[in-house]
Amino acid sequence: MTTSPSPALHPVIDKVTRRIAERSQILRAAYLSQLEQMRGRGPRRASLSCANQAHANAAMDGNAKIWLNQAQKPNIGIVTAYNDMLSAHQPYESYPQQIRAAALRFGATAQVAGAVPAMCDGVTQGRPGMELSLFSRDVIAQATAVALSHDAFDATLCLGICDKIVPGLLIGALAFGHLPTIFIPAGPMGSGLSNKDKAAVRERYAQGKATKDELLAAESAAYHSAGTCTFYGTANSNQMLLEAMGLHLPGAAFVHPGDPLRHVLTDAAVERVLQLTEGRNYTPIGQLVNEKTIVNAVIALLATGGSTNHTIHWIAVARAAGILIDWQDFDELSSVIPLLTRVYPNGTADVNAFEAAGGPTFVIRELLSAGLMHGDVLTVYGTQGLHGHTARPVLTEAGQVAWETLPAQSTDTSVVRNVTEPFAATGGLRLLQGNLGRAIVKASAVPEDAWVIRAPAKVFASQDALVQAYKAGELNQDFVAVVIFQGPQANGMPELHQFTPVLGSLMSAGYKVALVTDGRMSGASGKVPAALHVSPEVAQGGPLGKVRDGDLVELNVHTGELRALVDEQEWNQRAVQSLPKETTFGFGRDLFAAQRRVVTAPEHGASTLFID
Numbered sequence: 090m091t092t093s094p095s096p097a098l099h100p101v102i103d104k105v106t107r108r109i110a111e112r113s114q115i116l117r118a119a120y121l122s123q124l125e126q127m128r129g130r131g132p133r134r135a136s137l138s139c140a141n142q143a144h145a146n147a148a149m150d151g152n153a154k155i156w157l158n159q160a161q162k163p164n165i166g167i168v169t170a171y172n173d174m175l176s177a178h179q180p181y182e183s184y185p186q187q188i189r190a191a192a193l194r195f196g197a198t199a200q201v202a203g204a205v206p207a208m209c210d211g212v213t214q215g216r217p218g219m220e221l222s223l224f225s226r227d228v229i230a231q232a233t234a235v236a237l238s239h240d241a242f243d244a245t246l247c248l249g250i251c252d253k254i255v256p257g258l259l260i261g262a263l264a265f266g267h268l269p270t271i272f273i274p275a276g277p278m279g280s281g282l283s284n285k286d287k288a289a290v291r292e293r294y295a296q297g298k299a300t301k302d303e304l305l306a307a308e309s310a311a312y313h314s315a316g317t318c319t320f321y322g323t324a325n326s327n328q329m330l331l332e333a334m335g336l337h338l339p340g341a342a343f344v345h346p347g348d349p350l351r352h353v354l355t356d357a358a359v360e361r362v363l364q365l366t367e368g369r370n371y372t373p374i375g376q377l378v379n380e381k382t383i384v385n386a387v388i389a390l391l392a393t394g395g396s397t398n399h400t401i402h403w404i405a406v407a408r409a410a411g412i413l414i415d416w417q418d419f420d421e422l423s424s425v426i427p428l429l430t431r432v433y434p435n436g437t438a439d440v441n442a443f444e445a446a447g448g449p450t451f452v453i454r455e456l457l458s459a460g461l462m463h464g465d466v467l468t469v470y471g472t473q474g475l476h477g478h479t480a481r482p483v484l485t486e487a488g489q490v491a492w493e494t495l496p497a498q499s500t501d502t503s504v505v506r507n508v509t510e511p512f513a514a515t516g517g518l519r520l521l522q523g524n525l526g527r528a529i530v531k532a533s534a535v536p537e538d539a540w541v542i543r544a545p546a547k548v549f550a551s552q553d554a555l556v557q558a559y560k561a562g563e564l565n566q567d568f569v570a571v572v573i574f575q576g577p578q579a580n581g582m583p584e585l586h587q588f589t590p591v592l593g594s595l596m597s598a599g600y601k602v603a604l605v606t607d608g609r610m611s612g613a614s615g616k617v618p619a620a621l622h623v624s625p626e627v628a629q630g631g632p633l634g635k636v637r638d639g640d641l642v643e644l645n646v647h648t649g650e651l652r653a654l655v656d657e658q659e660w661n662q663r664a665v666q667s668l669p670k671e672t673t674f675g676f677g678r679d680l681f682a683a684q685r686r687v688v689t690a691p692e693h694g695a696s697t698l699f700i701d
Contacts, residue, residue, distance in 0.1 A: 095476075096460040101425045102384065105418050106463070110380045113412045117380070120266070120411030124375045127267040132163055133243050145200075145241045153189070153198045163366045165192055165359065166202035166242030166268075168233050168258060170249035175209050177250040177317040177324060180275040180346040184248055184355060191359040199246070199359070203236025205229040205261075207254045210584055211318065215552070217676035219583035223609070224684045226253035226260070226402065227697045230409075233261020237268070244362045245270040245374075250317055255327040256402035259336075259378075260698070263409040266375020269365035271358045271469045272336045274328055276345045278316030280441045284433035287311040291590040292597060295559070316346050319439035321432035323402075326395035330403070332449040332478060333389035334382050335468025336374075339478040339492060343444035350484045357490050361469060372467055378410045381463035385475065387419055388462055391426040391516025392452055394435035394533035397621055398609060400518060405694030416527060416692050420520035420649070427511030428533055429455060431504055434616070435517065435533045438504040446501035454479035454495065455508040521620050521644065523652030524660065525605065525633050527692065528620035532646050535618045539596070540646035542603045542618055543654070546571045546636050550669065552585045552608075559591045567601040569642040573634055574668055575608025576626025577688040577695045581681060584609045592617040603644050605651065607633055620644055620651050622691040627665060629690075634665035 110117075134142060167188055171181035185201050192199035206225060213219040229249075237245065245268050247258040255272070262270045290307035293299035317324045328342035338358055344351045365372045383403065390399050400419055407414045429452050430436070432443045453475060456462040462475060470477045480492035499505040506512060517533030532540065544567040549555045555572060558564055570592065576582055585608050593616060595602050604610075604619040607626040627634035632653075636642065641654040653660065684697040693699075 095457065095464045098460045098463065099425055101421060102388070102461065102463075105421050106380055106384045109384065109412060109414055109418060113380065116413065117411035120375065124267045124373060127265070128373070132161060134164060134241050137241060145239060149198075149200070153193060163197045163243035163363055164241060165197065165199035165244050165246055165362060166237055167199055167246050167248065168202055168205060168236050168261070170205050170207040170229070170254045170258070172207055174212075175207055175251060176278060176312065176315050177275065178207050179315045181248045184273065187352070187355055188246060188359050191356045192363070195360050195363055197363050202239065202242060202245075203232065205232040205236070205249070205254065205257065207249065207251060210252055211312070214584065214586045217678060220581040220678050221676075221681060222253060222584065223577060223582045223695055224681050224697065226257040226405070227684070229254055229257025230260035230264070230698060233258055234264050237261070237265045242268060243366045244268055246358065246362060247272045248275075250274055250324055250327065252323040252327070252398065253402070255331065256406055259406050260409040262374055263378060263406070266378075266410065267373045269362055269372055269469075270336070270374035271338070271362045272331050273355055273358050274337060274342050276316055276348070276351055277319050277325065277343055277440050278312075278314045279345065280319055280439055281313045282307055282310035283437065284311070284320045284439060285437045288590070288593070292594040295590040295594050317440070319441060320434065321393070321395065321440055321443070323396040323398045325440045326390060326393070326399055329389050329393055329395060329449050329452075330386040330399065333385045333453060333462070333475075334378065335466060335470060335475060335478055336377070337469070338482065339470055339480060340448065340450045340482045342449055343440055344482070350482060350490065353484060353488065353490045354482060365469065372469065375410060377467040377469070379466070380412055381466050383407045383410070383412050383414060384422070385462050385466065387414070387422055388426050388456060389449075389452065391419070391423045391518055392428060392456060393430045393432070394428055394517030394531070397518065397529050397531050400529045401609075401622065401691045401695050404692065405696045405699070408694055408696065408699045416520050416529065419518060423516035423518055426461060426516040427508055428513040428515070428517055429506050429508065429511050431512055436504065442501065442504050446505040447495060447499045448481070448505075450479050450481050451495050451499060451505055459508045461508070519646055519649060521646070521649055521651035523650050525636070525642075525651050525653055526623045526625060526631050528605070528623040528651055530618065530620055530644070530646055535616060535646070539601070539616070539618050541644070542569065542601050543641060543643040544569050544601055544603070546638060546640045546642045546653070548573065548636055548638050550574050552587050556587055556591055559595075564595060565598070565600065569603045569605055569644065571633065571636045571642065572604065572606040572608060573627040573666065575606050576628055576631075577691065578626060578685050579607075579628035579668055581678070581685060582609050582691070582695060586610060589617065605633065605642060605644065607631060618644055618646065624690045624692050626690070628668045630665050632665070635660060635663040
């Protein structure tokens with residue numbers, strides 16, 4: 090591939106990146122110093138005692154055991170999120186066997202270092218188990234660290250795709266940042282029932298106009314085979330961000346599980362991660378992930394209208410690399426990053442249509458061409474920086490992978506556009522702030538005529554209470570739903586996806602509605618204007634807990650305002666509602682009480698790992 094000279098970096102991107110670097114200077118320097126101390130010279134197994142090696146090698150056989158005992162060949166640690174309940178992770182069942190065989194062909198060895206839990210928010214939506222979801226990210230990070238703690242590996246391959254799994258794996262890998270690391274995706278399922286049609290059935294079911302059998306049939310037609318769900322939620326946003334960070338082989342994200350190219354890309358990832366352990370090619374993940382890389386990830390999120398969850402997760406990821414970012418950084422970048430995609434819930438297309446129209450590589454190329462991304466970064470692919478990630482992988486007649494240049498124009502401009510004619514001049518996410526606190530809104534999913542709403546508040550202490558009020562016919566009016574006690578300290582900050590069909594159906598009926606909550610919604614949150622992650626949360630005394638039924642609440646995406654229109658003196662005298670008696674028990678929730686007590690605010694990553 091050839092690259093043209095990069096244009097000057099946009100001044101706002103330069104300013105934000107410099108500010109992040111200055112803010113992070115002490116922490117980042119300490120992190121890099123730690124990496125240098127952890128780095129060894131030569132294969133890691135050479136530093137193990139004979140007893141250590143015997144334990145680590147006992148189950149291996151053939152050439153692998155000989156090489157491992159000699160401790161002269163690099164050894165790859167595989168960290169896998171395989172289970173066969175998650176469609177996205179089921180394909181990983183055969184990957185370790187393939188990786189081990191490929192490693193032997195390339196003169197090395199590979200072992201499964203460990204497995205991490207992987208729960209599905211699609212299964213736990215509206216269920217008690219959803220209150221474990223956010224905290225599972227930190228458990229995954231810890232499990233990754235446990236897997237790599239044997240210090241018997243020279244590189245890492247991470248097998249994971251979905252919501253909390255990728256951020257957790259990445260945080261864990263950064264704790265072993267002296268190791269070269271590549272993420273290997275498994276790809277999306279084929280297109281089934283369209284997301285638009287699925288959402289319509291959900292709304293009809295919420296209105297009592299569709300039966301449960303009809304709803305199940307629609308859901309099963311949408312989620313029908315191995316691979317990630319096809320909407321552009323948190324899981325597929327993960328893949329976009331990893332592409333922009335250079336942690337995948339270029340264009341690997343959205344190749345289907347059964348595509349022969351998928352198999353060849355996995356072998357190529359094995360070969361490449363081994364090359365990254367050698368001499369001048371040595372590229373540890375802790376050096377690769379730096380301030381510029383993190384900014385590139387945020388820009389990719391904004392340019393594609395990605396998941397609001399990543400305004401939490403990538404703050405935690407950055408902190409794991411000694412980098413401090415906040416929502417102000419997201420918002421300033423969003424003011425200059427154009428929206429280049431329309432993928433559900435920001436449009437009607439799915440990720441397969443996104444990939445066919447150009448996919449992540451097209452978006453990265455367009456942003457680089459306009460000086461809207463840092464091109465001068467390290468990536469797992471090679472020496473061309475991020476420009477090396479602007480071509481698409483193809484399978485050659487010889488059964489090898491090659492990368493080809495994309496067309497100058499998108500093949501479907503209703504899905505992906507050039508930077509010169511974007512869908513919107515600004516990015517998909519915006520910061521809201523006012524006397525209710527600070528919050529994030531997914532502007533790209535909301536029709537612009539719904540960007541401003543001023544309506545009476547209806548306050549609920551749970552999503553179930555709101556759903557019950559809807560079923561009782563109490564919500565047929567303009568209103569702002571204020572749902573409190575949904576933050577990380579209150580109940581683990583579950584996703585509140587049950588709101589989407591309920592509030593969506595009210596909008597379809599002509600009512601002006603919005604949501605304001607200290608909780609999260611799914612990465613598939615839809616057309617309802619929603620101020621999410623309101624901080625500080627009510628359980629910590631946040632002002633959202635002062636809102637009472639009937640108060641006028643204004644949400645304005647244009648101006649970035651979020652406020653209760655209440656007399657200032659009265660507002661200052663009001664008390665914040667108290668958290669109800671502990672109800673987070675059963676379904677494993679008891680085991681996370683300590684995490685709820687120490688977890689940081691969403692703008693600090695909602696982390697139980699970095700609480701200083």
